Amino acid sequence: MPSEANEATLTPRRCSSFPADVRSLLKNDESLKKVAADAFAYHNKKHFFPVAIEGVEKPAHVTPYNEIEASRFYHPRNRMSFRFDHMQFESTDWSPYSDANIDQLEPKRSALEAVIDAYIEAHFKQGSANVYGLRSTDGKEEFVVCIVNNRYQPKNFWNGHWKSRWTVRIESSHQAKIVGKIKVIVHYFEDGNVQLVNSKPIERSLSFTNDVNLWQTVVKIIGEEESNCQKAIGDSCHRLGDSIFRGLRRQLPVTRSKIDWPKLINYKVGTELKPQ
Structure with missing residues (x-):
């Protein structure tokens, strides 16, 4: 499987163009599937x-938390399952799905989903989220919130990916634990290749009086942690620009303009460099 460092270089949309590129080189679909199928599924x-x-x-999501069997996933919103082709990026074979353990958690899952949807509407206009109800190995109730927001601006030479996963574990009738991870990938590729990768783990305990109070507290924690993460990334970028990058920069005036090298002769410097 890809390492964290390698996977971080690929936002989802960039990865989706790879099969066609590799297929044109191999000229053999079977070889491509054999070599790359597992890697694409993982990604x-x-x-x-x-x-x-x-x-x-x-939308539905393809995640480790809703995978029923290899390449088959369920969507909790419409209680359907589907097969997903990881290399064609297509879903097929939609059919009704039911699981007794999951169905028992549906009232709580859908209640959490409702407050998460409101949060996504407020903060991720182009993002999406899904909530999955699970039973842990010791029988505890767990609810996994998967949030993702992808932005693609190839004409402006950048792509971005925000992903967060939050597992809410019900420890007792009034105690719960929330374990999360936020990951941000930004790729800028105009006249170069610059990447920002940030990952932040979170773990917090909370008390609650009832389910409504629990889900409100969960969303409040998610909002706080994601806002703190966003601010920290912004502050780090400003510090880099004011310190490390400034030290690397040549001590020349900053004009914030590009040189059109093919037309260098039209610039004053080009005139000065002409043979006399």
């Missing part, structure tokens, strides 16, 4: 790949 699940559903506003 898609790791990045909560969103799957559009005809007639449904909110």
Whole structure:
């Protein structure tokens, strides 16, 4: 499987163009599937790949938390399962899905989903989230929130990926634990290759009086932690620009303009460099 360092270099949209590129080199679909299928499956699940559903506003996700069997996933919003082709990035074979353990958690899951949807609407206009109800190995109730927001601006030479995963574990009738991880990838590739990668783990305990209070507290914690993460990234970028990058920069005036090298002769410096 890819290492954290290698996977960080690929936002989901950039990865989706790879099969066609590699296929043109190998000229053999079977070889491509044999070599790359597992890697693409890992990448898609790791990045909560969103799957559009005809007639449904909110997409499904491909994640480790809703995988029923190899390449088959369920969508909790419509209680359907689907097969996902990790190299074609297509969903097929949609059918009704039911699981007794999951169904028992549905009232709580859907209540958490409702407050998460409101949070996404407020903070991730182009993002999406899904909530999965699970039973841990010791029988505890767990709810996993997967949030993802991808921004693609190839004409402006950048892509961005925000992903967060929050596992809410019900410890007792009034105690819970929330364990999360936020990961941000930004790739800027105009006249170079610059990447920002940030990952932040979170673990917090909380008390609650009832389910409504629990979900409100969970969303409050998610909002606080994601806002803190965003601010910390912004502060780090400013510090880099004012310190390390400034030290690397040549001591010349900053004009914030590019040189069109093919037209160098038209610049004053070009005139000065002409043979006399």
